Amino acid sequence: MSSSLLRSALGIRAKVGLLVGGLVVLTGGLIGFLGYRQTADALLEAGLEEVDAFARTSAVCLGEEVDEKGQDALLLASLPHVSELVAAARRGRGDPETAALRRAFRDLGGALMGENPEEIQIGLFDPVADSWLARIRRGADGGLLPGRWPGPAGPEDRALSGLDPGRPVTLLPFAAGGPGRAQAPMIRAAAPVEVADDPVPAWLVVRIDLKVLYQMVGDQLPRGYDLILADAAGRFLADPKISERLGFLDGGDTLPFLMAPDRLPVTPRSERTGYAVLRPDARGGRVAAAVRRVPLVAAAGASSLRLGVVRGAEAILVGLAEARLQSAFFTLILVGISLLLGWRLASSLAGPLDQIAAAVAEFGRGEPLPPLPEDAPGEAGLLARAIAGMVDQVEERTAQLEEEVASHRRTATSLTLSERRFRSFYHDSPAMFLTTDAGGRLVAANRFAGERLGRSVEELVGRGLLELAAGEAREALAEHLRVAAAEPERRHECEVRLLRGDGAPIWVRFITRRLPGEGETLILWVGEDVTLAHELSEDLDFRDHHDALTGLPNRREVERRLQVLIEHAVEKGSRHALVLLDLDQFKVICDTCGHPAGDELLRQVARVIEAHVDPPDLLARLGGDEFALLLKDCPVHHALARLEGIRAALRSLPFAWQGRRFSVTASAGLVEIEGAGQSVATVMSLADTLCFAAKDAGRDRVQVYQEGDAQLAAFREQMEAVSMITQAFEEDRFRLYRQPIVPVADREEGDHYEILIRMVGADGRVLPPGVFLQSAERFNLSGRIDRWVVATAIDWLKKNPRELERLSLCSLNLSGLSIGDAGLLEFIDHLLADGVVPPEKICFEVTETAAVADIGTAVSFIRRLRDRGCRFALDDFGSGHSSFAYLRQLPVDFLKIDGMFVRDIAADPTALAMVKSIHEVGRVMGKRTIAEFVENDRILDQLRRIGVDFAQGYGLGAPRPIEEPLFGAAGRTEAGAA
Numbered sequence: 001m002s003s004s005l006l007r008s009a010l011g012i013r014a015k016v017g018l019l020v021g022g023l024v025v026l027t028g029g030l031i032g033f034l035g036y037r038q039t040a041d042a043l044l045e046a047g048l049e050e051v052d053a054f055a056r057t058s059a060v061c062l063g064e065e066v067d068e069k070g071q072d073a074l075l076l077a078s079l080p081h082v083s084e085l086v087a088a089a090r091r092g093r094g095d096p097e098t099a100a101l102r103r104a105f106r107d108l109g110g111a112l113m114g115e116n117p118e119e120i121q122i123g124l125f126d127p128v129a130d131s132w133l134a135r136i137r138r139g140a141d142g143g144l145l146p147g148r149w150p151g152p153a154g155p156e157d158r159a160l161s162g163l164d165p166g167r168p169v170t171l172l173p174f175a176a177g178g179p180g181r182a183q184a185p186m187i188r189a190a191a192p193v194e195v196a197d198d199p200v201p202a203w204l205v206v207r208i209d210l211k212v213l214y215q216m217v218g219d220q221l222p223r224g225y226d227l228i229l230a231d232a233a234g235r236f237l238a239d240p241k242i243s244e245r246l247g248f249l250d251g252g253d254t255l256p257f258l259m260a261p262d263r264l265p266v267t268p269r270s271e272r273t274g275y276a277v278l279r280p281d282a283r284g285g286r287v288a289a290a291v292r293r294v295p296l297v298a299a300a301g302a303s304s305l306r307l308g309v310v311r312g313a314e315a316i317l318v319g320l321a322e323a324r325l326q327s328a329f330f331t332l333i334l335v336g337i338s339l340l341l342g343w344r345l346a347s348s349l350a351g352p353l354d355q356i357a358a359a360v361a362e363f364g365r366g367e368p369l370p371p372l373p374e375d376a377p378g379e380a381g382l383l384a385r386a387i388a389g390m391v392d393q394v395e396e397r398t399a400q401l402e403e404e405v406a407s408h409r410r411t412a413t414s415l416t417l418s419e420r421r422f423r424s425f426y427h428d429s430p431a432m433f434l435t436t437d438a439g440g441r442l443v444a445a446n447r448f449a450g451e452r453l454g455r456s457v458e459e460l461v462g463r464g465l466l467e468l469a470a471g472e473a474r475e476a477l478a479e480h481l482r483v484a485a486a487e488p489e490r491r492h493e494c495e496v497r498l499l500r501g502d503g504a505p506i507w508v509r510f511i512t513r514r515l516p517g518e519g520e521t522l523i524l525w526v527g528e529d530v531t532l533a534h535e536l537s538e539d540l541d542f543r544d545h546h547d548a549l550t551g552l553p554n555r556r557e558v559e560r561r562l563q564v565l566i567e568h569a570v571e572k573g574s575r576h577a578l579v580l581l582d583l584d585q586f587k588v589i590c591d592t593c594g595h596p597a598g599d600e601l602l603r604q605v606a607r608v609i610e611a612h613v614d615p616p617d618l619l620a621r622l623g624g625d626e627f628a629l630l631l632k633d634c635p636v637h638h639a640l641a642r643l644e645g646i647r648a649a650l651r652s653l654p655f656a657w658q659g660r661r662f663s664v665t666a667s668a669g670l671v672e673i674e675g676a677g678q679s680v681a682t683v684m685s686l687a688d689t690l691c692f693a694a695k696d697a698g699r700d701r702v703q704v705y706q707e708g709d710a711q712l713a714a715f716r717e718q719m720e721a722v723s724m725i726t727q728a729f730e731e732d733r734f735r736l737y738r739q740p741i742v743p744v745a746d747r748e749e750g751d752h753y754e755i756l757i758r759m760v761g762a763d764g765r766v767l768p769p770g771v772f773l774q775s776a777e778r779f780n781l782s783g784r785i786d787r788w789v790v791a792t793a794i795d796w797l798k799k800n801p802r803e804l805e806r807l808s809l810c811s812l813n814l815s816g817l818s819i820g821d822a823g824l825l826e827f828i829d830h831l832l833a834d835g836v837v838p839p840e841k842i843c844f845e846v847t848e849t850a851a852v853a854d855i856g857t858a859v860s861f862i863r864r865l866r867d868r869g870c871r872f873a874l875d876d877f878g879s880g881h882s883s884f885a886y887l888r889q890l891p892v893d894f895l896k897i898d899g900m901f902v903r904d905i906a907a908d909p910t911a912l913a914m915v916k917s918i919h920e921v922g923r924v925m926g927k928r929t930i931a932e933f934v935e936n937d938r939i940l941d942q943l944r945r946i947g948v949d950f951a952q953g954y955g956l957g958a959p960r961p962i963e964e965p966l967f968g969a970a971g972r973t974e975a976g977a978a
Contacts, residue, residue: 046316047288047315048277051288051309051311054225055292055309056292058217058218058292058309059293059294061220062217063294066213066305070189070191072189072206073206074191076109076122077203077204079108081101081104082204085101085105085124085133086133087195088101089129090129102133102134105124105134106136110136121135122207123135123136123204123205124204125202125205126202127203163190163192163203186207186209187208188205188208189205189206191206214229217307224311225311226311227308228308229306230308277289286312287311287312289309290309292308293306352384353380353383355373356383356384358370359372359387372384372388426446427446427448428448430448431526431527432446432453433525434465434524434527435522435525436465436481436523437523438523440464440477441465442461442462442465443461444461445460452500452508453498453506454500454502454504455500466478469497473498476494476496477494477496480512484512484514484523491512491513493512505531506529506531507530508527508528508530510525511525512524512526536910536913536914539910540914545557547620547621547623548900550602552606552619552627553619554621555623557618557620558618558622558628558630559684562680562684565673569673569674569675570676571675575674576631576632576634576672577634577639578631578670578687579628579630579631579639579668579669579670579687580628580687580688580691581691582667582691582694583605583625584664584665584666584667585665586625593657600657601657601662604655605653605664606621606627608646608649609629609646609649609650612642613629616632617631626691635672636672640702643670644702646666647665651663651665665700667694667695667701669693669694669702669703670690670705671705690703725781725785728760728772733760734760734785734792735758735759736756736961736962737758737959737960738753738754739753739957739959739960741950741952744943744947744948744949744950749808750807750809751806751808752809752811752950753809754952755810755812756813756959757769773785776815777816777817780817782815782816783815783817783824786815789813790827794832794837794842797810797836804841809842809871810843811845811873812845813844813845813846813875814845814850819850819857819858820857820858820861825861829868839869840869840871842870842871843872843893846862846872846873847874847875848874848875848876848877849876858890862890863891871893872894873892873894873895874887874890874895876896877896877897878901878918887921892927893927895930896931897918897930897931897948898932899931899932901915901918902932902934902943903933905939905943906938906941915931915948916946919946919948923947928949928950929950930949930950930951930952931951932952932953933953934951934952934953934954934956935953936955939953
């Protein structure tokens with residue numbers, strides 16, 4: 001019953017999970033898409049409306065200015081002195097009188113022009129004399145000067161003779177100019193001057209300089225807007241370079257865009273005299289342009305002015321980036337709300353389900369059934385009512401059976417039901433049930449056994465059990481059968497390899513016992529499929545001696561085989577060779593294309609080298625991009641020849657990744673194995689140094705060890721110096737970072753993080769530890785680095801009491817050289833002696849490899865600091881070959897599961913089984929587990945199902961400088977909600 005309830009609960013929660021996930025993805029995607037599109041469209045729409053509004057306002061402003069000058073002309077024409085000047089000129093009066101009237105006209109015109117009327121000139125034209133009677137303008141010094149117009153009328157002035165004197169003010173068309181461009185950006189406003197006793201009026205003309213008015217209107221526009229002014233023919237009257245920049249010219253200097261804006265092939269804006277539209281410009285971009293007719297009172301046949309406003313589309317869309325951020329922000333808020341609602345919905349369903357499960361469990365223990373949430377909504381309530389009804393039926397049936405127990409018929413019925421239940425249990429139990437006679441012939445089998453063995457029950461019955469055994473397992477199975485038949489008083493166990501119907505092997509652990517009774521001897525076999533456990537054991541054994549990425553033997557196997565060859569050389573006088581190959585520029589490929597590209601390159605390189613290696617030679621991967629080649633009975637000159645073939649094959653390897661091609665070369669160090677005075681450590685170290693020397697000499701070459709090689713000796717001295725690390729210490733260029741370690745299930749009070757080290761390079765770049773820690777360990781500088789990290793971290797905690805108060809646990813890494821360093825123990829004791837930093841808040845991490853290298857020293861070192869109150873974590877657990885064997889001896893508090901298993905648990909069943917096994921072993925031994933390389937929610941969900949205590953990785957928080965907040969600007973993140 002409880003299993004059925006569990007399946008129902010899981011079904012409901014799965015539906016809720018799918019529903020919430022769908023809502024989150026749909027909400028986020030829809031809001032993000034609509035928000036972006038609507039924001040861009042709204043910005044363009046608003047930008048076009050703004051450009052059109054500026055065009056409309058500017059056109060009205062310019063028209064008002066021009067009309068104002070016309071009104072000025074009308075005012076001056078109505079003055080008596082002007083009329084008297086015309087009459088005096090027509091009567092031919094003497095010069096003194098005419099000159100006085102002209103001076104009066106000049107004074108009146110000057111008063112009308114103001115102090116700085118550079119934009120106008122005033123003249124008095126007499127059509128009777130067909131000439132100008134007077135003209136004035138203001139000079140640069142502000143004084144009034146005679147006008148520039150000729151005395152006699154020109155061709156453009158004769159239009160004045162045909163004007164209608166009944167109109168107060170007439171705006172004359174532009175003067176004719178050269179092809180495509182007006183002669184001068186001027187417009188004339190003419191007002192009639194009535195002359196006493198004369199029907200023919202004179203005309204007072206105000207010439208208006210449109211350039212000044214254009215500049216005045218243009219200055220009112222915001223920055224980023226351009227103003228265009230053209231005449232009726234579409235010719236520019238001011239700033240014609242704008243047309244060239246915007247690409248509006250059509251062959252010449254005319255602007256069809258301005259000549260006929262109402263006839264362009266675009267949709268006009270409804271109920272407007274102008275329109276705005278996006279157009280491409282000469283620079284490959286787009287502009288928003290709007291054109292308006294300047295409202296003027298024009299003469300017959302004359303066209304109005306055109307005024308256009310232009311603005312770049314890029315300027316309109318400047319706010320789009322901010323709008324995108326706002327859209328993303330609101331999308332995240334809505335997604336968060338969706339998650340919260342989904343969580344509340346799941347909780348509302350999960351609560352009744354938990355109550356039901358608890359009630360059924362209590363009922364299963366023989367207690368009365370507690371009240372069920374039958375009024376719960378949805379499937380939970382339906383399930384509760386069904387269970388309540390089912391319990392009522394069971395109780396009722398039990399009462400009936402108790403009443404009928406005395407009846408023989410009911411007893412027979414009860415026995416029949418019991419037999420059916422037994423058969424159901426027999427066939428449906430998740431265990432293999434087989435029954436054989438003393439000779440191993442199968443007389444019965446359940447359905448589950450048939451399913452696991454890939455055969456039907458009918459095929460199994462009557463067949464010999466030994467026929468199912470695989471080869472060598474038959475003899476062991478026959479012996480087990482004989483013992484089980486001969487010793488009925490005890491049960492017997494065995495593990496045997498059988499063959500399924502399809503030929504696939506299956507490992508089964510059998511518990512056998514002879515069935516009691518007289519007559520034929522029958523033996524019951526109860527089996528459990530342990531194939532996965534065997535495969536895991538084989539995989540662990542393979543991983544112990546092989547590289548997980550390439551499948552090649554690993555460093556441990558190389559060192560074992562190297563020891564054999566050294567002993568062979570000593571005993572037999574034979575000569576062998578060890579070659580270390582290191583790929584050139586491997587880091588460049590990883591940095592450029594990522595680690596998946598690097599992994600694929602390593603696999604391809606392994607296949608290429610394997611093609612040139614035959615037994616008994618050995619090819620292995622030592623780690624990173626470093627390979628080892630052991631050549632048995634191979635002198636140096638033969639080894640060089642074979643190595644040249646391998647390097648040539650690597651150079652011809654066509655490695656490509658996502659459209660990028662890379663050349664593959666390798667540097668190699670070659671050491672002859674002759675036995676005398678050699679050891680595994682010296683030969684490996686020498687080959688490693690030679691490989692570094694080959695890289696230092698220019699890469700893609702082989703460095704062969706020769707006794708007394710001065711160049712190699714100098715190179716080794718240079719490496720031992722490790723000047724980069726030393727200089728970083730001298731210049732204080734090491735920095736502390738920290739990365740959060742968060743609880744997977746239960747919330748932990750306070751901060752829990754690991755302290756990491758970074759180096760600031762000479763060029764200011766922050767260098768990761770992989771750049772310098774390996775060299776530090778190789779050349780015995782890691783102890784100095786450990787002391788610096790421990791001292792700096794504890795000092796920082798002392799100087800930051802708030803951080804110390806909030807701290808739950810701070811993890812500090814110790815290298816293999818530091819374990820067993822009595823001086824380091826005293827150093828740490830001194831740092832913690834003042835009691836400011838509680839020792840229980842400090843956890844030291846040591847790698848599994850370093851701990852088991854000298855297990856006795858490591859145990860003593862760990863116990864000394866644990867007695868002080870500090871805690872310990874075993875780092876990279878699972879990567880070594882003796883993980884479980886030594887774990888019982890190491891008094892550590894935490895197991896940090898190696899990231900190479902954790903990062904694949906969402907897709908690799910073997911990795912999942914490894915992590916689960918490590919966690920189970922740690923739990924049995926009372927140790928808490930921490931999973932590294934947690935990069936996404938899928939991995940975190942698997943860890944939560946397994947029950948791992950803590951998680952660490954970029955998916956939860958990247959390393960940050962110790963001075964910055966632990967979780968960055970986003971605030972503290974809870975693993976349970978990740």
